[in-house]
Amino acid sequence: MTRMRTLAGLGLMAIALTACGGRQPLKPVQGQNLPAVPVGAATAPTAADLMQPSIQARPERNVELLTQSRQRGNDEFDLPPEKAPK
Template sequence: MARIARGVALAGLALALASCGGRQPLKPVAGQKLPAVPVGAATAPTAAQLTAPSIQARPERNVELLTQSKVRGEDEFDLPPESEPR
């Protein structure tokens, strides 16, 4: 019985934590100004535009898989470390 009660309590806690996320559009705090209009832009960006990641922040994945092993070629810059003068 105690095991079932613990499971029900844990499920209730998980449900309560999962339901506490807000899905409302972002609004500025009362008394705070919106960000300045960028130079060259006609209008100020919206909250959705400001929070959306750019292409540079989330690049597309490169799915180039190595299908065969290749012997590494000579590297003319792979030099041993210089010895320190005494």
């Protein structure tokens, strides 16, 4: 019975600790500034903007599966290498 109470107490403490996360907006450390305004942007990005991954960082998956193999067509740019002069 004592072991059950100990485990229950540890479980409640773990749940309580997970609820202690901060919910305030991010701010730069004192003495540091946010990054400079990117070229072409009207305003500097906010902390929330910087936390969102770009499309290049998380591209969409191509779900089109290759169902049949097929012969590769002619490639007019597939040329043999030139021989280097000796």
